[in-house]
Amino acid sequence: MEVASLIVSPLLQVIYENMASYLSTVETSKDQKKNIKKLQEKLLIIQAVIEDAEERQLKDKNVKIWLSKLRDVAYDADNLLDEITTQVLRRQLVKGKGKMVMENPVKNKFRRIGASIYEETRKQVRVTSFTLKSILSSFEMSRRLTEIVERLDEIAREMSTFHFKEAVAYKRSDTMEKRETGSYLEELEVFGRTEDVKKIVDLLLSSDADSWVIPIVGIGGIGKTTLAQLIYNDQSLDGHFDKKIWVSLYDNFNTKKLLSEILECVTEQRCESSVMSVLQSQFRDSLYGKRYLLVMDDVWNDVQEEWDKVRNLLRCGAEGSKIIVTTRSEEVASAMSSTPPHHLEALTKDDCWTLFKLHAFAYGEEDS
Secondary structure (H helix, E strand, O other): OOOHHHOOHHHHHHHHHHHHHHHHHOOOOHHHHHHHHHHHHHHHHHHOOHHHHHHHOOOOHHHHHHHHHHHHHHHHHHHHHHHHHHHHHHHHHHOOOOOOOOOOOOOHHHHHHHHHHHHHHOOOOOHHHHHHHHHHHHHHHHHHHHHHHHHHHHHHHHHHHHOOOOOOOOOOOOOOOOOOOOOOOOOOOOOOOHHHHHHHHHHHHOOOHHHOEEEEEOOOOOOHHHHHHHHHOOHHHOOOOOEEEEEEOOOOOOHHHHHHHHHHHHHOOOOOOOOHHHHHHHHHHHHOOOOEEEEEEOOOOOOHHHHHHHHHHHOOOOOOOEEEEEEOOHHHHHHHOOOOOEEOOOOOHHHHHHHHHHHHOOOOOOOO
16 A cells, blocks of 8 residues: 555645745736745645544545546646746747746756747747737636636545644644744845835724734735835834734744743743733733834634633723734634724735846846
């Protein structure tokens, strides 16, 4: 029995991250992006139970068959993603633009594809012939993408019949990067986020109680932390808040841990107590009557009970206090705020190209 071939959890994680990279770096049709986001959502749901499924396949033949179907559709999705990326880059190069729309220049896979395509397409004589083939190919890829979404939908439906043990929704897997962040902006230049910053800064300066908690939602790597750092350091907020607090929740948080980290940030001293009642008292003393800005970066825990505990304590601040939450999860945003989240979208084509040139060329300009 080929048990190793049916350990699919690492494969799902890699494919999920490839999809996130694709959505943030490659410009394509809205329908394709919509379907890829659907695939991401289904993969996250399946990832919550995949460990239990991998264990049960040894005793349940039907579970192993289900895992086999999942593995096959995962490979098909990854291969199709490569093909779509190749087609997009080929189309750009044939038009003479030569602009690989990438937010992150270290995506070597995309670079290699782009280089090989350039060598191939520069030899072509009739661009019109290529364009026709490209259109037909786009229809075919869209059809295949829709088919993959339908297959994964069916796999997700079958999943419910096995009653797998489910982990905490959207729990971060061990293979995903866990990184602590801070309020200091490390990027020398940031492109394409002026409107996002303005919109959220306006909410922070408003007296609207409905905008007490402002979730920023977006896929991994799209720039949620950078946007929060830009907002945190915006000069328009100077003097508006009595306290500004940045907490990095790069692992699932609990109330006690969060209170300790906020206290350390406010008092600039190490929090020695681990007694909940002491932490609550110190917390109220530190923030009572003060207008604060709290940034909770990279939140994954969507357990309503935990958030309710924190929210009740945070009510001790003065009117006009605000909280910014960055997360990949719509569920987290819904648990933490009743107002619609700010959805962070990918950079525009021009902003991506400007960013790419900044990293790819010594002085930010192409050779003439």
